[in-house]
Amino acid sequence: MKALFTTTCYTAILILILTTATLAQTTGIVRGIVKTSDGSPASYVTVSLVESKKGTTTTEDGTFTLSSVTPGTYTLRITFVGLQPQTKTVTVSAGQTTTINFILSENASQLDEVEVTGQTKGVTIGKAGLAPLDVPQMTGVVSNIVIENQQISRLGDALRNVSGVSLTQQRQGVSETISARGYSIGVGGGSGSIFKNGILTNTSGYPEASTLESVEVLKGASSLLYGNVSGGLIVNMVTKKPRYDWGGDVSMRVGSFGLYKPIVDLYGPLTKNLAFRVIGTYEKSNSYRDIVKTDRLYVNPSLLYKFSQKTTLLVEGDYLNAKLTPDFGVGAVIVNTVSQIPSDIPRSRFINVAWAYNNMKQGSASATLTHQFNDRWKVNVIAGGQQTDIDSYGAGVPNSVAANGTWNRSLSRGLTSERNSTLQANLTGRFNTGSIGHQLLFGADRVGVTTTSNSFSIISGGKAVTTYDQINILNPLGAERTDIPEATAYARTTSPSVRTGIYVQDLIALSNKVKVLGGVRWSSQKTVQTTIRDLATGAETRGATADKVDQAFSPKVALIYQPLQTTSFFASYANNFVINSGIDVNGQVLAPSIVDQYEAGVKNEFFSGRLTANLGVYRIRNSNLAQMALFAADGTPNANTNVRELTGQTTSDGLEVDITGTLSRNAYFIVGYGYNYMRYTKTSDAKGSYLEGERLTNNPAHTGNATLFYTFDQPGLRGLKVGASAFYTGARFGGYNNTKGQTQTDRRIPLSAFTTLDLTAGYSWKNVTLLAKLSNITNELNYLIHDNYSINPIPPRQYTATLSYKF
Structure with a gap:
């Protein structure tokens, strides 16, 4: 039944692709990339054609694409929270792709400061670099400025800022258990739902949150990207x-x-x-x-x-x-x-x-x-x-x-x-x-x-x-x-x-x-059959449950x-x-x-x-x-x-x-x-x-x-x-x-x-x-x-x- 459902979905998508492909010869495409002054990609910048009301957002790598654009001359505008908008004129031809790029006056470090202040940074745990409006599930991001202002030291205290997330307790109070949508995630790597920089992590002993850039949350089912994870949420620290500029702080x-x-x-x-x-x-x-x-x-x-x-x-x-x-x-x-x-x-x-x-x-x-x-x-x-x-x-x-x-x-x-x-x-x-x-x-x-x-x-x-x-x-x-x-x-x-x-x-x-x-x-x-070693004799036996x-x-x-x-x-x-x-x-x-x-x-x-x-x-x-x-x-x-x-x-x-x-x-x-x-x-x-x-x-x-x-x-x-x-x-x-x-x-x-x-x-x-x-x-x-x-x-x-x- 699951296989039939999946096949049906992809068949419907293929039909839509084939039927709309005929529009390619009557409309055009505008594509480009937005970068910072030091050559880094500018993520999640808003890009719009003023006259047509068409718009999108740059992805994690700074690229954008506007499809099905009626031929003509337009004003292409980029905006970002805390920055002055920039515009360029672009001409679109039928059946053609027009490429136009932008370079911001800010460098990557300055843009990062603006992103943190504006609370607009996307969730990189999604792997594909999708713009926030293109992610079809609820997400949450706790930025470094929130962590600093609330003087947060523990992961659980950071996650209180995400809707629907609550704290429970771990045995002996030496770590945290987090719950969302009726499902909980614990501390061990075997639970497989807490990551650091996209890598599975064990959170025993409370991970240090005061030094994090952000905490990201994908709510709901995320098996497509991560396999056997919680149905409630996954967390990425x-x-x-x-950075390529000197700086830092002591506190x-x-x-x-x-x-x-x-x-x-x-x-x-x-x-x-x-x-x-x-x-x-x-x-x-x-x-x-x-x-x-x-x-x-x-x-x-x-x-x-x-x-x-x-x-x-x-x-x-x-x-x-x-x-x-x-x-x-x-x-x-x-x-x-x-x-x-x-x-x-x-x-x-x-x-x-x-x-x-x-x-x-x-x-x-x-x-x-x-x-x-x-x-x-x-x-x-x-x-x-x-x-x-x-x-x-x-x-x-x-x-x-x-x-x-x-x-x-x-x-x-x-x-x-x-x-x-x-x-x-x-x-x-x-x-x-x-x-x-x-x-x-x-x-x-x-x-x-x-x-x-x-x-x-x-x-x-x-x-x-x-x-x-x-x-x-x-x-x-x-x-x-x-x-x-x-x-x-x-x-x-x-x-x-x-x-x-x-x-x-x-x-x-x-x-x-x-x-x-x-x-x-x-x-x-694969769950491998356990090995039990007698520490006095060195003899080894295998557990009752075979490999699974x-x-x-x-x-x-x-x-x-x-x-x-x-x-x-x-x-x-x-x-x-x-x-x-x-x-x-x-x-x-x-x-x-x-x-x-x-x-x-x-x-x-x-x-x-x-x-x-x-x-x-x-x-x-x-x-x-x-x-x-x-x-x-x-x-x-x-x-x-x-x-x-x-x-x-x-x-x-x-x-x-x-x-x-x-x-x-x-x-x-x-x-x-x-x-x-x-x-x-x-x-x-x-x-x-x-x-x-x-x-x-x-x-x-x-x-x-x-x-x-x-x-x-x-x-x-x-x-x-x-x-x-x-x-x-x-x-x-x-x-x-x-x-x-x-x-x-x-x-x-x-x-x-x-x-x-x-x-x-x-x-x-x-x-x-x-x-x-x-x-x-x-x-x-x-x-x-x-x-x-x-x-x-x-x-x-x-x-x-x-x-x-x-x-």
């Missing part, structure tokens, strides 16, 4: 790049609970063709949580070499050493089989052992080779890898705390590593068949992820530790144990996986107003209608696939689940990009959700939870609104709203199946964000900056979804809605800037939850201040 950030954080950023040319950039930061702080401490060092060096004006090599690396205190939050008690957050427990109470630790070392490196064949064709090849090592020790999971608060603490020791490798190649080009324009992407990628984990025996007093001690989380009186029992690794498990894909996508401009985007990806994901290969086709088709050069309506179909564990009733490996997404929306860019207003609606349906089979192959009731069938269903419906504006070079605002209804819509009658109609946990129905910043330039107030940001998370449930036949009354933990409000003020004089923020000024108390045990309160009212000097 874009690091700052080398010191201080804040509540003993925070101090120096940041250094230095860039410049080493030779005529070689530029560098080095960014480093060190962070040390206590916490509003007792015992909890943070100690982090981050370094990000990079080099950019120009072999020629057409060929560049970018080499990047980074290193993060993060020492964190694992924190289960305030805990939950079980009252009449229901988990509840104690109402009178202070926000600061720490329930892990006092000596608990989570130490992470992470290094990554990548190389990106880009070659521009001409103004229309470009290829880039990216290779990279990452190594993440985590050494942790502390209390076990607090998921069995009695109603009176007593908890028998066990211990858990961890020593894990994850090694990721990525290789991808992308060819992009623009060409015409008659009067029909094409923007083509063809690519392939390979991602390998190998995880290694150690199993430990914990010995105290000559015997294995099952209970370390007992505490009362409601009334922690008396001395706790402080000794650290010996933990000895006895086995090491290695789990490799490899996923590969080949994809093609074409944006077809049937006219200046009607475009069709079509594409398909073939993916193959999953394959899937991921099509995408979209219709785009642009009645004006500033407005774009779109409707699209795409899918994602989800890898399943277990076997079917016949003992065969369970096939992937195919998740269908339907999305429609409208995007607008007004006042030369100073104001954008976008709205999207979607439905995401997994019609073959894996759930426990009701009957075995012989018709008898099935009691094996590993025997499953693709008969369940979840449905996620929602709406997203994004409005951003640059009122002037002094002021900008961001407003976003998201609604989501993710629930089970079909389940089996088997014991342990989920309840139909129940909303999935950790998914608020409503989220919202609003930010406004203004910098004064009037005499007497020049250099003064003020700003405010508000973030809303609606009511939701933590814990676990209810199942049929469960013994508990309700496995969910209700969480109320909450809003946090931040106020910022700052002052700049020459090259010196002082910025101060008071966050959560109402001292709102709420929680982020992982399952039913890591119940971490949000930060209370606190201040942050940054003093910086730019040179």
